[in-house]
Every structure is written in structure tokens, then in C-alpha cells.
Amino acid sequence: MPLAPVQETCAGCPIRHRAVCAHCEPQELERLERIKSYADIAAGAPIFFAGEPMRHVASVVSGAAILSRTLEDGRRQINGLMLPSDFIGRPWRETIPFDVTAASPVRLCRFERIAFEKILGDTPHVSERLLSMTLDDLDAARDWAVVLGRMAARERISAFLLILARRLGRTDRHDPSRVTFSLPLTREAIADLLGLTLETASRQMSALRRDGVIETEGRSTVIVPDLARLQEEAQDDDDGTGLT
Amino acid sequence: MPLAPVQETCAGCPIRHRAVCAHCEPQELERLERIKSYADIAAGAPIFFAGEPMRHVASVVSGAAILSRTLEDGRRQINGLMLPSDFIGRPWRETIPFDVTAASPVRLCRFERIAFEKILGDTPHVSERLLSMTLDDLDAARDWAVVLGRMAARERISAFLLILARRLGRTDRHDPSRVTFSLPLTREAIADLLGLTLETASRQMSALRRDGVIETEGRSTVIVPDLARLQEEAQDDDDGTGLT
DNA sequence: CGCCCCATTGAGAGTAATCAACACCAGTGG
DNA sequence: CCACTGGTGTTGATTACTCTCAATGGGGCG
Incomplete structure (x- = not known):
């Protein structure tokens, strides 16, 4: 088991206010x-x-x-x-x-x-x-x-990218609808998450790139030039401002 | 709203020991x-x-x-x-x-x-x-x-029937592997639960009946003559004796 | 008894899976 | 420095499963 203990305190913890410990005295x-x-x-x-x-x-x-x-x-x-x-x-x-x-x-x-x-x-x-x-x-x-029961392959990929954009994305300082993030999963893992084959996952990513919904840099960097466009592709009516 | 209040006490409640109140003093x-x-x-x-x-x-x-x-x-x-x-x-x-x-x-x-x-x-x-x-x-x-991401239509129906058999089924007194229950959902609802169309749901039910995995009486009664057979169809390796 | 909803079955179309080849990149070692 | 190698990703051709469109059948309720 590659477990390497690390010294650190809760004070500077990046998830201090969102994790299970969020409301602690x-x-x-x-x-x-x-x-x-x-x-x-x-x-x-x-x-x-x-x-x-x-x-x-x-x-x-x-x-x-x-x-x-x-x-x-x-x-x-x-x-x-x-x-x-x-x-x-x-x-x-x-x-x-x-x-x-x-x-x-x-x-x-x-x-x-x-x-x-x-x-x-x-x-x-x-x-x-x-x-x-x-x-x-x-x-x-x-x-x-x-997503798994009712969405087509292109919609599934879009829904997945939208979730990552919301949770991991960094907003462009000049254009708030432009978001960049890094894919933490391989194509195979994306496929296994979405109930697709890796070929279909890859093809739909390529299709979204061709259609200008996303841009890519290297294997893992994804840029969403217009978040609203991605939301439409993902059949997502929520504006993402709700919840905690 | 068709809400008809009813007099009843917790003492004789059929879910008293399984619901949210189960461990109450x-x-x-x-x-x-x-x-x-x-x-x-x-x-x-x-x-x-x-x-x-x-x-x-x-x-x-x-x-x-x-x-x-x-x-x-x-x-x-x-x-x-x-x-x-x-x-x-x-x-x-x-x-x-x-x-x-x-x-x-x-x-x-x-x-x-x-x-x-x-x-x-x-x-x-x-x-x-x-x-x-x-x-x-x-x-x-x-x-x-x-079920939704990786199973074929026949497996989805089997997995669904298996869940109902375990939660709602009455065991035959002479043959413990023979289970009977009543379907609480229409074909359309089953399809919407399983991510299928109602036609596919119906066809797979018919196929399971033809193959002797289930028997039916009327619209809603389902008899599973051999629960182990259904488990195989549902790709279920669990024997259902674990948990709670 | 008749109607309507629900279920069943059939024929054809379409999307994603499968089978297969190739491209790309990173790390390795000659 | 560059060829090698294996993992990862892309793209193409064909197959197959499920969806869609359509018609028929049957059970329950008024």
C-alpha cells in the first residue's frame, strides 16, 4: 500500500468548509x-x-x-x-x-x-x-x-463534462462563461462511468470538439468556451446556482 | 389531494421494526x-x-x-x-x-x-x-x-424482478425456491425504471416466460419457480442472505 | 356489455457495440 | 540523440440490439 503520511493542519485545508467537518466548532x-x-x-x-x-x-x-x-x-x-x-x-x-x-x-x-x-x-x-x-x-x-437510463451518448458525455466544469473548472478572468479543467479519468474510465464503450466515448468527445462545444489541449485539458452551450447539450435546465 | 386520515397505532404497524422508527425506545x-x-x-x-x-x-x-x-x-x-x-x-x-x-x-x-x-x-x-x-x-x-449502465434488456428485467421477489415475494410452503409476488408497476413504469421502452420491457418479460424463468397470472402476478435461475439471469452473485 | 387502457407482437430503422487498424505520447534504453 | 515499446486515444467498417412506428389482443371497470 503506497500510503505516505503527511504533516498538515486543518487550518489551511482546502476542503475545510465543504467536507464532513464543515460545521464543526x-x-x-x-x-x-x-x-x-x-x-x-x-x-x-x-x-x-x-x-x-x-x-x-x-x-x-x-x-x-x-x-x-x-x-x-x-x-x-x-x-x-x-x-x-x-x-x-x-x-x-x-x-x-x-x-x-x-x-x-x-x-x-x-x-x-x-x-x-x-x-x-x-x-x-x-x-x-x-x-x-x-x-x-x-x-x-x-x-x-x-444519464444512464435515458440519455444518448453525446448527452452523457456532455453531462459528465458539465459536472466536471462545475466542480473543477477555473473560470477565465475575461470571460466568465469560459471554463477550463483537467480530466481526471482516462477514456476507458469515462466510458465505464457513462455506460458506454471507450470507442463511443472517444468518438463523442471528438464530435463535441468538431462542433465547437469543447476545445482540448493535450490528453487531459478541456476548455469549455461557452458553458451555456454545454448545458444545452447536456439537457440541463438548472443554472447551477442552486444548492449549497 | 386525496388524503384520507386513518386511525391506527404503531403497535400493530407492519413496518414498525424496519422503518425509520425501528430502533426507537x-x-x-x-x-x-x-x-x-x-x-x-x-x-x-x-x-x-x-x-x-x-x-x-x-x-x-x-x-x-x-x-x-x-x-x-x-x-x-x-x-x-x-x-x-x-x-x-x-x-x-x-x-x-x-x-x-x-x-x-x-x-x-x-x-x-x-x-x-x-x-x-x-x-x-x-x-x-x-x-x-x-x-x-x-x-x-x-x-x-x-443495471442501467452495463446490463442488457433481459438482464435488467431479471434484476428488477429479483429485487421485487426478495422484497415482496411470498415463499411457497412446499418449495422454498418458488416465490410469488404482485407487480406494482405497469409495463411503462417498468420501462422507465429500467431505461428501456415499454415494448422492449414487454418483449423481455415474454421471453423470460417462454424460457420458464417466470410464470404469470393475470396482469400483475409473477411466479418465480426457481429463484436461483432468476439470479443467474440477473448476473447476481449475492445469495441475498447478507445485510441487515 | 362495451369501451378504454394496458399489454403483446411484428417489421423496419438507427444508435452504439464490436472488431480492427493506426496514431500519439511518455518513458526507457541502446 | 533517437529508436523502441507499451499504454492510451482516434478513427473506420460492420454487426447487433434496442428503439420506433404500427396493428392487434385482452382484461377490468363503468
Whole structure:
């Protein structure tokens, strides 16, 4: 296991105000701080295996992790894309039903599971925050069914790019509708997330580039020149200003 | 709104030990009992509309409700099938992002949302139970991605029938692998749940009947003569004895 | 008893999967 | 410095599964 502990404090943490610890009072934060440890995982490395004992729960600090299941005949579906501030793990349960893998280099803020469960029991700011995040994740997971069940290949790619643009994108200082971000997944992983083959995923990316919906630089950099255009392609009526 | 209040106590409630109230102490249950009310909804009637203020949260006592989203061009996806003991609603939020509809006649045990949030705040047995149920729902919603993203039409129908067999099925007293249940959804709803057209859903049901995987009586009764056979069709390696 | 909704079945069209070849880039070693 | 190599991505040709359009059948309710 390529786990390299790192010294760091919560004060300068990039996800301090969005993660499970967001609403903590100073003394609650201190309790979490005492049981936390950082772990850096290399791209492609496993984090947890489905069904195996899971000693930690964790927040993603940076990078991207994926949850996936593989059928006996090799078909794989990525069930979740965990980006910075997302919470991985399952209090009150020994195992997760998904393989968890680093899609790009990942830094985790880990909590020993049993200790974390104790904190949940008597710090409402943590348990309420976790419930709220879990309900949001549930809504997001159910929303994803629309993508997988009802959208065409081009729409699926667009919906995926739109999510990344919103969560990872940096806005151009001169043109607020122009957004740039880096793809944390390979074409194969994108396909497995979207329920497509990698060839179809690649073809639709090319088509979006030909049609001017996106621009690309190198393997992983994507530029969205007009976010509203991408929203239309993704059948997304939401303006993205709602929610927390 | 076809809401008909009904007199009833928690003592004889069919979902008493599985719903959000499962782990309550007598006095906690009494607090819930004071704010609860029953509602009977006719098949096909709306329960909540996406985005509209939601005054109640509720447990499904009997029947089946569906969560759904409809795209502007009319494509519909059912995002969740809520069966007895499932919890509908979203503490700490004014609205749900899905339409909620009764698929068959539904009885709900409702709690006024604001009052329920207060109870969450100071009865750990309820909030822990709700967190646990929400985490289970999240796992289930993510599992569903495998069905929508990677399974063929015949496998999707099989996976759906298997879920119903496990949750609603009555086992034959002479043959424990023989299970009977009643379909709470029309072909169109099944198709919208599985990301298929109703014609494809119907054809695959017919094919499973021809191949002896299922038998049917009337429109809605399904008999699974051999549950193991259905599991194979659904690519399900789980024996269903785990969990809770 | 008749109507309407729901379900079934058929024929043809279209989108994505499959099979296959090639291009690109990064890292490695001669 | 450049050829080599393997992983990753792109593009093309063909196949196959599901969708679409269409007609018919059957069960339940007024």
C-alpha cells in the first residue's frame, strides 16, 4: 500500500468548509484532528476492495477516486466519482460494496472508523453534516440514473463534462462563461462511468470538439468556451446556482 | 389531494421494526406518534412535485411509490422505487428534486417536516437510523447504475424482478425456491425504471416466460419457480442472505 | 356489455457495440 | 540523440440490439 503520511493542519485545508467537518466548532474539530491521518495514493492504485474490512473512512482532499463494480464477465461500471470534499466510507459497517480506486493521484484525510463512529455519536455537528452530505449524494446518485437510463451518448458525455466544469473548472478572468479543467479519468474510465464503450466515448468527445462545444489541449485539458452551450447539450435546465 | 386520515397505532404497524422508527425506545416512539398522520393515496396520484415546498416526510406503510424526473422532451426516468418501510423526504430541505407518485395504492405514515427535524436533533436512535437507511439507499442507488449502465434488456428485467421477489415475494410452503409476488408497476413504469421502452420491457418479460424463468397470472402476478435461475439471469452473485 | 387502457407482437430503422487498424505520447534504453 | 515499446486515444467498417412506428389482443371497470 503506497500510503505516505503527511504533516498538515486543518487550518489551511482546502476542503475545510465543504467536507464532513464543515460545521464543526473548534473543540469538535480538535477531536477529529486527533484521529485523522493523511494518505497519498498513486494514480491507479487501489484504496479499498469491495467486501474487505474497512478500517478507515476518509475525505478526498485532492485528486479523484472512483467507486466501481465489475461483473463476472468483466463488464465494469463506475458507480461514483469522488472529488475533493467527498466522503468515502460507511460508518456502522465493516465493508463497502464497491472497489475504491485512485483515478488520479489522491490525497485522503482519513479517520479510523471506530473512533469516527464514536464522534458521530456525540457531536451532532458532524453527524448532521454527514447525514446532509449523504442525502445530497443520494440525490446525485439518483440523478445519475437519468444519464444512464435515458440519455444518448453525446448527452452523457456532455453531462459528465458539465459536472466536471462545475466542480473543477477555473473560470477565465475575461470571460466568465469560459471554463477550463483537467480530466481526471482516462477514456476507458469515462466510458465505464457513462455506460458506454471507450470507442463511443472517444468518438463523442471528438464530435463535441468538431462542433465547437469543447476545445482540448493535450490528453487531459478541456476548455469549455461557452458553458451555456454545454448545458444545452447536456439537457440541463438548472443554472447551477442552486444548492449549497 | 386525496388524503384520507386513518386511525391506527404503531403497535400493530407492519413496518414498525424496519422503518425509520425501528430502533426507537417507547418514549421516543411516543414523540413520533404524536406528530404522525396516515395518508392513503390512490394509484397514479401525485404525492409530491419536484421543487415544490414539502411539508411532510413519510414512511411507506404499504403499496409502492416512485421517484421520477422527466426531461423537457418527455423522456422519463424513474429514479427510485419506494416500497414498504422506505423513507420519503429530505430533512433540512424545503423540496425534493423528484416527482413522487403513487404507483399502486399507497399508505403513508407522515411526519410534519419541521417537527421531525426537531426530533432528529435530540433522539439519536432516530437520526442514526435515518443515516443508516440513507447510506443503504445510497449503496442501492449506486448499485442501480450497474443495471442501467452495463446490463442488457433481459438482464435488467431479471434484476428488477429479483429485487421485487426478495422484497415482496411470498415463499411457497412446499418449495422454498418458488416465490410469488404482485407487480406494482405497469409495463411503462417498468420501462422507465429500467431505461428501456415499454415494448422492449414487454418483449423481455415474454421471453423470460417462454424460457420458464417466470410464470404469470393475470396482469400483475409473477411466479418465480426457481429463484436461483432468476439470479443467474440477473448476473447476481449475492445469495441475498447478507445485510441487515 | 362495451369501451378504454394496458399489454403483446411484428417489421423496419438507427444508435452504439464490436472488431480492427493506426496514431500519439511518455518513458526507457541502446 | 533517437529508436523502441507499451499504454492510451482516434478513427473506420460492420454487426447487433434496442428503439420506433404500427396493428392487434385482452382484461377490468363503468
